[in-house]
Amino acid sequence: MDLPVDEWKSYLFQKWSLLPKSIQVTISTAETLSDVFLHTSSLLQSEDEMFLKRLSRGYLVGKDPNAPLFYREKGNKKFQEKDYMGATVLYSKGVSHSRPNTEDISLCYANRSAALFHLGQYETCLKDIIRAQMHRYPERLQPKLMLRKADCLVTLGRLQEASQTISDLERNLAANPTLAASQFQNLQRTLSHLKMKVQERENLTETFPEALTKAFEDMDLREENERISNASSSVSLCTDPLKGRYLIATKDILPGELLVKENAFVSVLNPGEMPPLCHGLESKWDTRVTNGDLYCHRCLQHTLAPVPCDGCSYAKYCSQECMQQAWDLYHSVECSLGGLLLTLGVFCHIALRSTLLARFEDVDNVIRKLCGEISNKDICLPESKNLMQTLSDDLGGESEENGETVETPIPGCDINGKYENNYNAVFNLLPHTENHSPEHKFLCALSVSALCRQLEAASLQTLTTGLKSSQPKAAMAPALCQELHIWGVAMLRHVLQLQCNAQAVTTIQQTGSNDNVVTNSRQVRLATGIFPVVSLLNHSCSPNTSVSFRSTVASIRASEQIGKGQEILHCYGPHESRMGVAERQQKLRSQYFFDCNCPACQNEKHRPAAGPRWEAFCCNRCRALMQGADVLSCDNTSCTEAVSRDHLVSRLRDLQQQVGKARKLLRNGKLERAIQLLLGCQRDAESFLSAEHSVVGEIEDDLAQAYATLGDWQKSATHLQKSLQVVEVRHGPSSVEMGHELFKLAQIFFNGFAIPEALSTIQEAEKVLLVHYGPWNDEIQELQKMKSYLLDLPPIPAGPSV
Numbered sequence: 001m002d003l004p005v006d007e008w009k010s011y012l013f014q015k016w017s018l019l020p021k022s023i024q025v026t027i028s029t030a031e032t033l034s035d036v037f038l039h040t041s042s043l044l045q046s047e048d049e050m051f052l053k054r055l056s057r058g059y060l061v062g063k064d065p066n067a068p069l070f071y072r073e074k075g076n077k078k079f080q081e082k083d084y085m086g087a088t089v090l091y092s093k094g095v096s097h098s099r100p101n102t103e104d105i106s107l108c109y110a111n112r113s114a115a116l117f118h119l120g121q122y123e124t125c126l127k128d129i130i131r132a133q134m135h136r137y138p139e140r141l142q143p144k145l146m147l148r149k150a151d152c153l154v155t156l157g158r159l160q161e162a163s164q165t166i167s168d169l170e171r172n173l174a175a176n177p178t179l180a181a182s183q184f185q186n187l188q189r190t191l192s193h194l195k196m197k198v199q200e201r202e203n204l205t206e207t208f209p210e211a212l213t214k215a216f217e218d219m220d221l222r223e224e225n226e227r228i229s230n231a232s233s234s235v236s237l238c239t240d241p242l243k244g245r246y247l248i249a250t251k252d253i254l255p256g257e258l259l260v261k262e263n264a265f266v267s268v269l270n271p272g273e274m275p276p277l278c279h280g281l282e283s284k285w286d287t288r289v290t291n292g293d294l295y296c297h298r299c300l301q302h303t304l305a306p307v308p309c310d311g312c313s314y315a316k317y318c319s320q321e322c323m324q325q326a327w328d329l330y331h332s333v334e335c336s337l338g339g340l341l342l343t344l345g346v347f348c349h350i351a352l353r354s355t356l357l358a359r360f361e362d363v364d365n366v367i368r369k370l371c372g373e374i375s376n377k378d379i380c381l382p383e384s385k386n387l388m389q390t391l392s393d394d395l396g397g398e399s400e401e402n403g404e405t406v407e408t409p410i411p412g413c414d415i416n417g418k419y420e421n422n423y424n425a426v427f428n429l430l431p432h433t434e435n436h437s438p439e440h441k442f443l444c445a446l447s448v449s450a451l452c453r454q455l456e457a458a459s460l461q462t463l464t465t466g467l468k469s470s471q472p473k474a475a476m477a478p479a480l481c482q483e484l485h486i487w488g489v490a491m492l493r494h495v496l497q498l499q500c501n502a503q504a505v506t507t508i509q510q511t512g513s514n515d516n517v518v519t520n521s522r523q524v525r526l527a528t529g530i531f532p533v534v535s536l537l538n539h540s541c542s543p544n545t546s547v548s549f550r551s552t553v554a555s556i557r558a559s560e561q562i563g564k565g566q567e568i569l570h571c572y573g574p575h576e577s578r579m580g581v582a583e584r585q586q587k588l589r590s591q592y593f594f595d596c597n598c599p600a601c602q603n604e605k606h607r608p609a610a611g612p613r614w615e616a617f618c619c620n621r622c623r624a625l626m627q628g629a630d631v632l633s634c635d636n637t638s639c640t641e642a643v644s645r646d647h648l649v650s651r652l653r654d655l656q657q658q659v660g661k662a663r664k665l666l667r668n669g670k671l672e673r674a675i676q677l678l679l680g681c682q683r684d685a686e687s688f689l690s691a692e693h694s695v696v697g698e699i700e701d702d703l704a705q706a707y708a709t710l711g712d713w714q715k716s717a718t719h720l721q722k723s724l725q726v727v728e729v730r731h732g733p734s735s736v737e738m739g740h741e742l743f744k745l746a747q748i749f750f751n752g753f754a755i756p757e758a759l760s761t762i763q764e765a766e767k768v769l770l771v772h773y774g775p776w777n778d779e780i781q782e783l784q785k786m787k788s789y790l791l792d793l794p795p796i797p798a799g800p801s802v
């Protein structure tokens with residue numbers, strides 16, 4: 001997903017292998033990225049472009065006129081089955097394939113409003129009703145829509161508007177004699193019912209709360225750092241030749257303190273599974289739900305009712321405003337390139353978007369330059385001197401302002417030594433040019449030059465056909481081809497930088513069906529972005545911070561106490577609780593080009609090769625740990641047990657298969673059988689896995705889920721507590737994983753009315769989750785609701801009250 005699709009990759013690797021040795025050497029030994037780009041792009045042939053075009057055409061990214069009806073019918077089916085969530089998503093897909101101001105789009109919006117009404121999403125429902133009406137909703141169907149609108153307004157307590165809508169509706173009915181008699185009667189009946197509802201509400205003395213005000217306001221940085229934007233004054237930026245740039249604590253920092261709160265300079269939503277279109281009729285339109293259907297493509301907020309781009313079917317937004325902003329900033333250029341960008345991968349997409357955003361980073365600057373020095377070459381690179389400087393340095397050119405340049409103390413900082421979230425900082429992130437393999441550089445450079453060619457073609461087309469949007473900013477796109485070479489080199493630099501500097505934007509998604517009493521959650525990757533300040537942090541396999549996201553904003557909080565002078569560390573992915581030391585070292589070396597020497601790595605390297613405890617086998621006879629490579633022997637010196645690793649591994653595989661079966665039973669509501677199977681798995685696991693083995697924890701977790709569904713809270717809690725122990729050993733008592741597990745336990749106690757246990761678990765869970773997420777986290781809000789509910793309960797009467 002980050003890199004181009006496999007077909008394009010292998011096509012280019014083949015092309016590389018067929019190049020004459022001399023050309024390979026020229027590219028391999030090129031000193032600057034500019035040279036790499038120059039040599040490579042001259043090798044791009046039209047047949048390559050044809051091949052790439054064929055791959056790109058495999059994605060359904062345009063609007064298909066036949067799709068809206070298909071999705072609407074599929075949606076109606078779900079609606080009839082009362083699967084309103086499923087219906088909503090299908091109507092959304094219908095919306096994205098519809099052209100604006102058509103009956104298609106208005107019908108999809110109207111149907112979606114009905115599904116949203118049933119989901120209790122009244123505000124969003126109202127928005128969709130207005131959208132349907134804006135896009136020419138058929139007059140004959142208006143009464144139905146107006147009824148729904150009135151119903152929404154009543155439910156929301158907006159009675160005046162409701163009354164207004166009702167009288168509009170009455171006028172509409174009176175003026176509309178075309179309605180069939182039975183239809184008319186139906187509407188009349190519903191209408192009088194609704195009027196009664198308004199009356200009832202009006203009689204209630206109680207006023208409705210405006211909207212539930214959030215329990216906590218979002219936490220901000222206590223004091224912003226003067227030299228690093230988006231960072232707290234508790235940290236400072238240092239640099240040394242070995243570590244590069246890094247942050248240290250300027251004072252003692254407590255767990256949970258917010259250290260960095262930064263909006264992404266650029267982010268691109270990972271569309272999720274979006275397989276190239278198969279040419280069979282069956283799968284022409286995809287009915288599966290992906291992240292691309294549920295999250296705004298600009299701000300990444302979750303949305304049940306996305307608004308699509310007018311020009312394509314793949315870009316969807318939470319609101320008209322987000323759509324407009326995206327269009328002005330980058331989508332006017334990207335819109336026609338959807339298939340190509342999916343083929344070339346997220347890194348190329350981010351590279352393009354970064355350069356597009358840079359154009360507008362300092363709009364004033366751009367406009368001044370445009371008005372002032374029209375003939376100047378700087379025109380298409382508004383980042384002025386700094387960028388021009390860095391670019392021309394990289395291009396091997398000479399600085400235009402010899403002697404006038406001020407030396408910046410730390411790369412990426414401005415002349416005053418301030419580090420900011422801007423294109424200058426992004427540009428200064430290291431591309432590690434010398435570390436990438438020649439094939440990889442060739443792949444990236446050729447992909448970027450293919451993208452440049454397409455941009456050129458698209459801009460020309462834009463020039464000849466005129467812009468769809470009246471936005472003046474979009475008209476600047478053609479300027480882009482003037483300096484396509486500089487543009488290309490900049491993009492190539494970004495693609496290479498991303499391997500080490502891309503930050504995954506994640507969110508916690510709840511899994512399982514809605515009727516589950518205990519919610520499971522998992523972390524999913526939503527988008528990839530560049531965060532210049534977050535990028536200053538070095539890696540540790542046992543970091544002292546924790547990162548979380550809200551929309552496109554990253555928050556870094558101290559996850560433990562950090563002493564004054566200590567380095568602030570962040571985990572790039574290979575966490576000590578997720579993989580063993582060898583795997584981590586290998587991953588960090590191949591992706592990030594360094595040897596990790598963090599305390600976790602040092603500790604583990606000096607310990608005998610025991611492997612992590614959550615993967616350990618234990619002795620069948622005496623339960624001591626088993627150690628060894630191909631043949632494992634018991635740790636207990638008085639025991640002679642020895643087993644081959646292959647045997648244990650295959651037993652583990654069988655066990656996991658059984659657990660999988662049990663989960664399927666669980667999903668299908670066959671609880672008793674699931675429990676039987678799981679109890680068998682538990683016995684089996686005990687005979688050869690360590691008590692802290694992750695599979696042991698998973699089995700306990702599933703048992704807890706099963707008993708909770710049966711309403712046996714006590715048993716459920718007992719099993720979850722065992723799973724909690726496994727999580728604690730692996731991730732630590734104050735880890736975020738522990739927080740999620742405690743949240744589940746709190747739900748179990750809450751549902752079982754075990755009040756003292758529930759209250760103490762809620763408190764524990766809150767404490768852990770606050771450190772990692774801050775107060776706005778969904779789970780914390782939920783915990784607080786549970787707590788106030790329990791505290792408000794009347795005291796339990798002593799005896800039976802007859």
Ligand SMILES: [Zn+2]
Pocket residue numbers: 296297298299300301317318319322
């Ligand atoms: Zn949005």
Ligand SMILES: [Zn+2]
Pocket residue numbers: 309310311312313315331334335336
């Ligand atoms: Zn579009």
Ligand SMILES: [Zn+2]
Pocket residue numbers: 540541542584596597598599600601
């Ligand atoms: Zn390490």
Ligand SMILES: [Zn+2]
Pocket residue numbers: 619620621622623624634635636639640641
């Ligand atoms: Zn033994």
